[in-house]
Amino acid sequence: MVAQLFLNGLVTGLLLALPALALTLIFGIMRFANFAVGALLTLGAYAGYLANVTFGLPLPMAAAFAALVVGLACVLCDELVFERLRERGSITLLVASMGVSLVIENICRFAFGNAARSFDLAVARPIRWNGIRINYEQMTTAGVVVVALILFHLLLSASPLGRAMRAVADNPSLAAVRGVERRTVARITWMLTGALIGIAGVLAGLDRAIDPLMGWNYQIPIFAAAILGGLGSPLGAVAGALLIGIAEEMSTLVLPPSYRQIVSFSVILLLLLFRTNGLFGAKAVRK
Amino acid sequence: MNAHAAAPPPASALDDPRDHALAVAGLRAGYGRGGDIVCGIDMIQKPETIVTVIGPNGSGKSSFIKTLAGLLPARAGRIEVTGRDITALSPARRVAAGLAYVPQEANVFASLTIAENLKLATEFIRGRAGVGPGQRERVLALFPELGQRPKTLAGNLSGGQRQMLAFACALLANPEVLLLDEPSAGLSPKIVGETMEAVVRVREAGVTVLLVEQNVAAALAIADEVVVLVAGRLSLRAKAGDVKQADLAGLFFGKEA
Numbered sequence: 285m286v287a288q289l290f291l292n293g294l295v296t297g298l299l300l301a302l303p304a305l306a307l308t309l310i311f312g313i314m315r316f317a318n319f320a321v322g323a324l325l326t327l328g329a330y331a332g333y334l335a336n337v338t339f340g341l342p343l344p345m346a347a348a349f350a351a352l353v354v355g356l357a358c359v360l361c362d363e364l365v366f367e368r369l370r371e372r373g374s375i376t377l378l379v380a381s382m383g384v385s386l387v388i389e390n391i392c393r394f395a396f397g398n399a400a401r402s403f404d405l406a407v408a409r410p411i412r413w414n415g416i417r418i419n420y421e422q423m424t425t426a427g428v429v430v431v432a433l434i435l436f437h438l439l440l441s442a443s444p445l446g447r448a449m450r451a452v453a454d455n456p457s458l459a460a461v462r463g464v465e466r467r468t469v470a471r472i473t474w475m476l477t478g479a480l481i482g483i484a485g486v487l488a489g490l491d492r493a494i495d496p497l498m499g500w501n502y503q504i505p506i507f508a509a510a511i512l513g514g515l516g517s518p519l520g521a522v523a524g525a526l527l528i529g530i531a532e533e534m535s536t537l538v539l540p541p542s543y544r545q546i547v548s549f550s551v552i553l554l555l556l557l558f559r560t561n562g563l564f565g566a567k568a569v570r571k
Numbered sequence: 572m573n574a575h576a577a578a579p580p581p582a583s584a585l586d587d588p589r590d591h592a593l594a595v596a597g598l599r600a601g602y603g604r605g606g607d608i609v610c611g612i613d614m615i616q617k618p619e620t621i622v623t624v625i626g627p628n629g630s631g632k633s634s635f636i637k638t639l640a641g642l643l644p645a646r647a648g649r650i651e652v653t654g655r656d657i658t659a660l661s662p663a664r665r666v667a668a669g670l671a672y673v674p675q676e677a678n679v680f681a682s683l684t685i686a687e688n689l690k691l692a693t694e695f696i697r698g699r700a701g702v703g704p705g706q707r708e709r710v711l712a713l714f715p716e717l718g719q720r721p722k723t724l725a726g727n728l729s730g731g732q733r734q735m736l737a738f739a740c741a742l743l744a745n746p747e748v749l750l751l752d753e754p755s756a757g758l759s760p761k762i763v764g765e766t767m768e769a770v771v772r773v774r775e776a777g778v779t780v781l782l783v784e785q786n787v788a789a790a791l792a793i794a795d796e797v798v799v800l801v802a803g804r805l806s807l808r809a810k811a812g813d814v815k816q817a818d819l820a821g822l823f824f825g826k827e828a
Contacts, residue, residue, distance in 0.1 A: 444694055447683070447687055447690065447691055447694070448691075448694075450680070450683055450687075451680050451683065451691055453682075454680040454681060455677050455681075457642060457674070458674060458677065458678065458679075458680065459680075459691075460642070460661075460662050460663060461642070461662045461663065461666065461672055461674070462663065462666070462691050462694075462695060462696070462740075463663035463666060463694075463697070464663075464691070464695050465663070
């Protein structure tokens, strides 16, 4: 039972890792917490649904389509809303992202209605191993997320683009002097993080029904994960996501399952009270 | 080095442009909708000299150097580097035109390693002649300790080491003119001395240096010429040897020289 919950938690955590990473990267470059992350995840699930069910594409293609759609949606939101408000400060941007969240959610509702939907998938019998049930959706999720995280890690740590992204997050005016245009880097970052959220949306759609409010199930855990890892720290966000996922599932040992979001709220509360930099936020550079 | 010397001289009021590394004419700049902070500065600097800009707080020194670097847009006037007009260029294109800039503080990427900082110094600068492994070797020869621990995070360096890294990054772009905004800020007296020695080494490597400095004594010791800025205007320009600190008090408090 404990092992089963741990495994479920690990997969939930992996699913949270992509949007948490997206949230933390956008925070680094744009200096605000993007509250629309949940709605963008919903958009990703619907884009995947459109490709998979309406167009009849296989799921990997649907995920690629969702990545593209959400990436473009992020660039569009930036162009129309966030870039124009950038000078007004992070609180204005945070509030604006709540508005963007409502708009995206209602576009989904307008296009697809309130009814719960799901992907067109063959039902498969879960694998049993030492008394633990592992279903195919979980394996897909784990595989896709691990590959995406490795690719993103390589991109951030070893490519010129990754260096440029970290440089802008660290010191935008110095980056400008070095020929790194913040605007270009910001657009690319939106596109890439949107792709991460889109893929996460499709993975979330494998796990539960697709409806206009599904993003809200992930919103608070995503924020808890990113804050736990120290906002702005990519590795921290991934570690935070795994911890939150596992803690949420394990909490069902002592709490009714419908209360498991309490874990995320408590983590945010405790961090705000005792460790505002998160677990990894302050460690990177010792002043 | 003189890649631009063959270009026809620009139509400006400045005399023979090939003879000055940096030329500024009628430069005005300010923030937002406020009044001018830099109120019409004219200045010519000969190649391979060190000119120090000093002045009281709020005299526009830092705004002046930011305008030269392109971080603050010029409202009027022109800036030329080795005879080429760069007034309309972005900060990065100015680097490509031969004008490197070291900001006052936060002049390295603290969360990146030394090696990454050095790499970023030229990675995105296009079209600058003399950038490459040769220049990298020359720069690391000036600052040998940087080559020794490439994996150290720049944010973990001491103030003096950080300053050396910032100089090195600027020099990797093979500049004609190096702008330094208060290189001694936040450093202990001993490190200030080392930093100023490094500035002299940079000049000996053939680079023209313009620095803004609060630490007048340290700046006078290495400068060829001193420019005093009061209320956004040049109030005195003199050979560094001719200026005594006692004279400066009068200037700083607004009396004409």
